[in-house]
Amino acid sequence: MTAETDTHFWAAERAAALDAADPLAPLRDRFLPAPGVVAYLDGNSLGRPVATTAARLEEFVRDSWGQRLIRGWTEPGPDGPWMNWPERVGDRIAAAALGAAPGQTVLADSTTVLLYKLARAAFDAAATAGSARRVIIAHADDFPTDRYVIEGIAAERGGEVRWIETGLADGVTPAQVADAAGPDTALVLLSHVAYRSGWLADAPAVTAAAHDAGAFVLLDLCHSAGSVELALDDWDVDLAVGCTYKFLNGGPGSPAFGYVRRGLHDVMRQPIQGWMGRLDPFTMGPGYIPAPGIRQVVSGTPPVLAAVPLLAALDLLDEAGISAVRAKSVALTEFVLELVDAWLAPHDVEVISPRDASRRGGHVTIRRAGFRQVVDALWDRGVLPDYREPDAIRIGPAPLSTSFTEVHDGLAVLRDLLDTSRS
Amino acid sequence: MTAETDTHFWAAERAAALDAADPLAPLRDRFLPAPGVVAYLDGNSLGRPVATTAARLEEFVRDSWGQRLIRGWTEPGPDGPWMNWPERVGDRIAAAALGAAPGQTVLADSTTVLLYKLARAAFDAAATAGSARRVIIAHADDFPTDRYVIEGIAAERGGEVRWIETGLADGVTPAQVADAAGPDTALVLLSHVAYRSGWLADAPAVTAAAHDAGAFVLLDLCHSAGSVELALDDWDVDLAVGCTYKFLNGGPGSPAFGYVRRGLHDVMRQPIQGWMGRLDPFTMGPGYIPAPGIRQVVSGTPPVLAAVPLLAALDLLDEAGISAVRAKSVALTEFVLELVDAWLAPHDVEVISPRDASRRGGHVTIRRAGFRQVVDALWDRGVLPDYREPDAIRIGPAPLSTSFTEVHDGLAVLRDLLDTSRS
Numbered sequence: 089m090t091a092e093t094d095t096h097f098w099a100a101e102r103a104a105a106l107d108a109a110d111p112l113a114p115l116r117d118r119f120l121p122a123p124g125v126v127a128y129l130d131g132n133s134l135g136r137p138v139a140t141t142a143a144r145l146e147e148f149v150r151d152s153w154g155q156r157l158i159r160g161w162t163e164p165g166p167d168g169p170w171m172n173w174p175e176r177v178g179d180r181i182a183a184a185a186l187g188a189a190p191g192q193t194v195l196a197d198s199t200t201v202l203l204y205k206l207a208r209a210a211f212d213a214a215a216t217a218g219s220a221r222r223v224i225i226a227h228a229d230d231f232p233t234d235r236y237v238i239e240g241i242a243a244e245r246g247g248e249v250r251w252i253e254t255g256l257a258d259g260v261t262p263a264q265v266a267d268a269a270g271p272d273t274a275l276v277l278l279s280h281v282a283y284r285s286g287w288l289a290d291a292p293a294v295t296a297a298a299h300d301a302g303a304f305v306l307l308d309l310c311h312s313a314g315s316v317e318l319a320l321d322d323w324d325v326d327l328a329v330g331c332t333y334k335f336l337n338g339g340p341g342s343p344a345f346g347y348v349r350r351g352l353h354d355v356m357r358q359p360i361q362g363w364m365g366r367l368d369p370f371t372m373g374p375g376y377i378p379a380p381g382i383r384q385v386v387s388g389t390p391p392v393l394a395a396v397p398l399l400a401a402l403d404l405l406d407e408a409g410i411s412a413v414r415a416k417s418v419a420l421t422e423f424v425l426e427l428v429d430a431w432l433a434p435h436d437v438e439v440i441s442p443r444d445a446s447r448r449g450g451h452v453t454i455r456r457a458g459f460r461q462v463v464d465a466l467w468d469r470g471v472l473p474d475y476r477e478p479d480a481i482r483i484g485p486a487p488l489s490t491s492f493t494e495v496h497d498g499l500a501v502l503r504d505l506l507d508t509s510r511s
Numbered sequence: 512m513t514a515e516t517d518t519h520f521w522a523a524e525r526a527a528a529l530d531a532a533d534p535l536a537p538l539r540d541r542f543l544p545a546p547g548v549v550a551y552l553d554g555n556s557l558g559r560p561v562a563t564t565a566a567r568l569e570e571f572v573r574d575s576w577g578q579r580l581i582r583g584w585t586e587p588g589p590d591g592p593w594m595n596w597p598e599r600v601g602d603r604i605a606a607a608a609l610g611a612a613p614g615q616t617v618l619a620d621s622t623t624v625l626l627y628k629l630a631r632a633a634f635d636a637a638a639t640a641g642s643a644r645r646v647i648i649a650h651a652d653d654f655p656t657d658r659y660v661i662e663g664i665a666a667e668r669g670g671e672v673r674w675i676e677t678g679l680a681d682g683v684t685p686a687q688v689a690d691a692a693g694p695d696t697a698l699v700l701l702s703h704v705a706y707r708s709g710w711l712a713d714a715p716a717v718t719a720a721a722h723d724a725g726a727f728v729l730l731d732l733c734h735s736a737g738s739v740e741l742a743l744d745d746w747d748v749d750l751a752v753g754c755t756y757k758f759l760n761g762g763p764g765s766p767a768f769g770y771v772r773r774g775l776h777d778v779m780r781q782p783i784q785g786w787m788g789r790l791d792p793f794t795m796g797p798g799y800i801p802a803p804g805i806r807q808v809v810s811g812t813p814p815v816l817a818a819v820p821l822l823a824a825l826d827l828l829d830e831a832g833i834s835a836v837r838a839k840s841v842a843l844t845e846f847v848l849e850l851v852d853a854w855l856a857p858h859d860v861e862v863i864s865p866r867d868a869s870r871r872g873g874h875v876t877i878r879r880a881g882f883r884q885v886v887d888a889l890w891d892r893g894v895l896p897d898y899r900e901p902d903a904i905r906i907g908p909a910p911l912s913t914s915f916t917e918v919h920d921g922l923a924v925l926r927d928l929l930d931t932s933r934s
Contacts, residue, residue, distance in 0.1 A: 120577040120908040125860055130581045137577050149565040149820070153544040153762055158553045160763065170763055200785035201624055229752025233786035233811065236799035240784035270901065333810065340577055340583065340815035362623035363656035372900055376659035388621025388656065392763035394817035397572070422591055477795055486647055508925035 095430055096500070103496035106423060112408055112416050112487060119489045125499025126470035131486025132311055132451040133474050135337035138400040148396045160392075170392045174364075175383060177395050177402075181345050184405045185299060186309070187319035192347055194385050195332070195395055199310060199344040202329040205235045205358040205385065206346055207275060210304040210327055211245055214274035214355045221274040221303070222247045224274065227260045229253075231283045234308055238277055247274065256455075257440035259287025259447075262297045269301035274304050280318075281311035281449030284476055286421075286441040288316060288449045292323040299324065310334060313345075314405060315450035315487070317414045320347055327352070335486060337401035344389045351451070353381050362387030402490060416487040417446045423492055424452045424483050424499070432456075433504040439481065451484035465505055471498040513791035518853055519923070526919035529846060535831055535839050535910060536858045538668060542912045547894035550921025553735055554909025555874040556897050558760035561823040571819045583815075595817045597787075598805060600818050600825075604768050607828045608759065609732070609751070610742035615773050617680055617808050618755070618818055622733060622767040625752040626660045626809065628781040629769055630698060633727040633750055634668055637697035644697040644726070645670045650683045652676075657731055661700055670697065679878075680863035682710025682870075685720045693725035699726050703741075704734035704872030707899055708866040709844075711739060711872045715746040722747065733757060736768075738873035738910070740837045750775070758873060758909060766814045776804050785810030814910045827911060838912035841868045846915055847875045847906050847922070854926040855879075863903065874907035888928055894921040 107113055118138045122128065152167050154159055161170045178193035186193060186275065196202060207224070214221040214324075224238045224391060228251035235249075242249050250273075252264050259282045269276060276298040281288050291307060298305045306327040314335030320328055328347040330339035343403055348356065359375040363369045366387040369379075378384035407414065428439060438455045442448040456462075456479060463475040473483045479503075485495050530536055543560045545551065551559060575583055575590050584593045591599055601616035609616060619625060630647070637644040639662040647661045651674035657863045658672075665672050673696075675687050692699060699721040704711050706926040716729060723726045729750040734868065735741065737758030743751055755761035786792045788809040792802075801807035828836065844864075851862060862879045865871040879885075879902060886898040896906045903924075908918050 120573065122578050122580065122724060124578060125580065128580060134581045134584075136578075136580065137572050142572040145563040145568040145572065149560050149568065149762075150543065153557075154560050155545050155547060157545065157548065157551060157559065158557045158897055159890060161557075163890075197620065197624060198785070199812030200787070201620060201783055204783045204810070231786075232789070232792070232795045235797070236784040236786060236789060239799060240782055244782060275680040286790075310521070333812070339572075341813045341817065343814075344811070358733030359667060360624055360627045362621075363654075363659060364623070366655070366659065369655070370900075372655045374658070376662060389756070390764045391621075391766075391814070391817060393820065394764065397816065416636055451516070467582060472582065474581055477793075 090503060097432065099427060099496055103423070103492040106419065106492035108290050110416060110492070112412055113491065115404060115408055115488050116491055118217060118404055119121065125472060126501065127472065127494045129471065129473040129483045129485055129495070130500050131490060132482060132484025134333055134340060135335055135401070135486055137339065137491045138337060140400045141397045144396050144400045148393060149453060153393065157276065170390065172391045173392050173395060174386050177398065178345055178382070180402050181313070181332070181336070182347070184402050185313045185318060185410055186204055186347060187317070188321050188347055191505065192350055192382050193383050194343055195343050195345050196390065197344055197503055199327055199329055199331045200233045200237060201502060202344045202346040203308065204241070205305055205360055206327045206329060206348065207238055207241055207277060209356040209358040210275045210306060211241055215245065218256050220272050223250050223272045224275045224277060225250045225252065225265065225268045225273055225303070226277045227252050227282070229256070229282065229284060230277070230279050231308065231310070234277060234279065236426055242417070257285050259285060259289055262290050262293035265294050265297040266300065269298055269303050271302065273303040275306060277306045277308070279311065280309040281316065282482065283311055284453060286449045286451045286453055288312070288442070288447050293327065295323050295325050298427065311449055311451070313423060315413065315417055316322050317410050325349065336398060336405070338398035341399055344368065346385050348382055353384070358385055360387040362410065364388055365391065408488060413487045417450045420485040420487060420490060420495060421448055421450065421452050423495055425484070427452055427496065428452070429497045431499060432506065435506040451482050453480050453482050455480045462502070462505060466502060469501050471501045473498070522729050522850060522853065522919055526595070528650055529842065533839060536913050536914065538827060538831055539914055541827055545772055547896060549924060550895065550919050551913065552894070552896040552908055553846055553905025554908045554913060555757055555905060556764060556788040557756055558758055558824070558909055560762065560820060561913045563823045564820045567823045568819050571933070572814060576816065593813065596815050596818055597809045597813045600821065601768055601805070603825050604736070604755070604759070605770070606619055606740060607734045607825050608833055609770060611770055613743050615805050616768055616770045617805050617907070618766050618768050619809050619813065620767055622752055622754045623656045623660060625767045625769040626657060626731065627664070628783055629729055629750045629752060629771065630664055630700060631662055632781040634664055634670060635697045635727060637668065637727060638668065641696055646673050646695045647698045647700060648673045648675065648688065648691045648696055650675050650677065650702065650705070652679070652705065652707060653700070653702050654731065655732070656813070657700060657702065669821040677823045680708050682708060682712055683717070685713050685716035688717050688720040688786040689723065692721055694725065696724050696726040698729060700731070700765055701727045702731040702734065704739060706734055707876060707903065709872045709876055711735070711865070711870050714748065718748050720745050729901060734872055738836065740833050740838055748772065750920070755821050758896070759821060759828070761821035762822045765821055766817055769808050771805055771808060776807070781808055783810040787811055787813065814857035831911060837908045842874045843910060843913060843915065843918060844868070844871055844873065844875050850919065850922045851875070854922065855927045855929065858929040874905050876903050876905045878903045885925070885928060889925060892924050894924045896921070
């Protein structure tokens with residue numbers, strides 16, 4: 089046995105041992121099988137469907153939409169009046185994943201639209217007449233839509249964006265926020281887990297730094313909700329948004345969620361005044377009067393059918409518990425790093441995610457020239473991570489649906505591809 | 512046989528004859544049966560599911576989301592790359608229902624959010640520096656969300672709303688638009704079919720009147736798309752939005768559509784700058800550069816799964832053809848009026864929809880003191896119209912799924928309720 093095959097054998101053994109000791113392992117069978125997929129390593133982009141998803145949708149179409157018809161909006165029933173789904177589903181997300189008390193979260197819109205609504209609400213609340221607060225602080229390497237949204241808001245509201253620059257492998261620190269924020273600052277916008285590097289921001293300390301400067305904080309939780317433990321209430325976060333199609337398994341283009349701290353419900357106003365966020369919408373009366381509480385964040389008709397797959401996934405997350413999910417997520421990304429160090433480092437593959445697990449979210453990003461073509465080859469072989477500029481592969485194992493052996497098998501294919509291209 | 516039972520017999524006979532002569536009658540069996548429903552008369556609020564909807568959703572979850580996973584967004588396949596769904600589904604709606612050439616319609620967001628984006632785009636394009644155009648003209652009795660959205664825009668952009676008042680049974684005329692619009696006018700917003708009265712506006716003449724004043728036109732097509740024949744291109748309409756859950760049978764809270772006339776794609780900018788409306792989104796580059804054409808109207812991640820039921824419904828609409836749908840819609844509402852005149856007028860029921868079919872959309876609204884309680888009684892008996900303030904019942908038979916006999920049976924229950932309450 090050569091040293092190389094010995095390493096290979098060791099890794100497979102270790103993956104099997106980790107799977108055997110994994111308390112969440114049985115939940116993997118609760119997802120729809122994907123026979124042609126060797127390793128799905130993109131839970132950070134699109135989560136897999138829970139096996140009951142299609143049946144839940146069929147049941148909704150048959151019994152709810154098909155039979156209750158228009159009565160579903162207002163009459164109670166097993167699925168409640170649909171009118172309340174924004175808060176009902178929002179509260180379920182809050183309990184399962186956000187560490188937030190009820191009445192502060194709604195399901196609505198897309199992440200981009202909710203970012204616009206909540207960033208506008210915060211900016212307008214801070215930049216009231218006479219206030220000098222017109223600066224939005226953000227990470228220069230934040231997810232594109234976050235950057236575009238606040239650039240648009242700054243342009244239309246007479247504000248200014250102040251960018252915090254970081255290295256590709258770094259994220260924003262509380263000290264950087266403290267340095268950047270001051271009496272001119274309206275809002276600090278930050279992704280809790282950086283989409284590119286997987287850097288996990290110190291959310292409570294960032295929030296405290298922003299608050300020390302008198303600014304609001306808006307967290308983008310797209311890459312952390314359902315993966316990292318959150319305590320929005322305890323951290324005193326002002327506003328948050330996130331998608332439900334990554335680690336929350338809501339399906340392609342599923343609706344987003346928005347959180348507004350209770351103390352701000354009477355302070356902030358979002359700009360898209362719609363009938364579904366109005367007090368007593370069915371009076372259809374003159375003039376917009378915001379509904380009390382979190383409901384005013386809603387604008388249009390709630391995306392009811394589109395929320396059904398998410399309900400199936402939230403059942404599973406409740407069953408597992410977010411602490412166990414995070415523990416497995418850390419173990420999975422540690423194992424990714426072990427294999428990358430053993431197999432890929434000799435091929436000059438660079439890790440641009442934090443080595444410190446407490447500063448790392450649910451994915452590991454590796455980098456090497458030519459990875460664009462390598463991802464195509466991986467996809468052809470049923471190994472599915474994703475690619476991000478420049479030359480980066482993101483490996484995002486989903487704790488509920490990914491085994492250690494799957495991680496092993498996927499990285500073994502990547503190793504063999506690099507071995508072959510070298511020879 | 513009394514005169515009364517004679518009338519009853521005549522009406523049932525007539526309904527049966529109309530059904531026998533209806534070329535669309537066979538399509539009714541293509542909807543999911545609703546055994547407990549005597550008469551579904553609310554196609555103007557929530558359309559029924561096509562029978563294949565659940566199977567289409569199951570297929571999407573199993574073969575597309577579940578197997579293609581992240582590859583579905585970018586790789587071609589039987590369902591195309593999901594990334595293109597906003598335009599692909601938009602073009603299908605345009606061809607089936609809007610009278611619009613490809614490349615001008617997207618599926619996205621909710622009606623309210625799209626109203627905000629397109630009304631803002633039009634207002635900002637008209638109210639450029641140095642322009643005196645800061646007035647938005649709208650119907651004082653338009654659907655609430657339309658009113659709230661433009662009131663919000665006027666407040667934030669330094670504009671003003673000029674309301675056109677009408678009687679409860681009337682709608683806005685081209686002459687009223689011509690009177691109201693002038694060199695101060697940025698935008699005329701109008702629902703093509705008025706939600707309360709069912710009044711069908713003369714869209715080409717309203718558009719011409721707005722254009723004569725140098726203003727843009729934004730039509731809300733929620734109550735006309737899939738019911739009334741539209742020719743957005745021929746009418747030279749600038750902008751339009753609509754929902755897909757009424758006569759387009761997309762399901763509770765299904766996504767909305769937005770139309771922007773091709774000539775305006777390089778003139779207008781919507782305010783919610785998101786990655787999915789940017790040129791080359793996956794470069795994730797700095798700064799927002801709008802994608803060419805209609806794509807720039809998209810902000811967030813496209814609602815792919817939520818569009819699946821709509822695809823099943825559009826197949827059926829294509830098969831029927833919108834001309835045949837409109838012809839049956841007129842026949843259905845004529846029959847509603849016949850029965851109302853024969854059975855309900857003696858109970859002081861008032862019709863507040865146009866008698867002239869060419870000025871009437873797909874629903875008939877009737878009014879009488881106490882109708883709030885009557886609707887509850889109807890719902891208890893499986894007869895499902897809806898209620899709108901003040902004291903109004905809307906009867907909206909959907910041409911693809913409603914028979915004349917169903918209309919007869921539903922109105923017979925209403926007649927009996929009023930007969931009983933009198934005695």
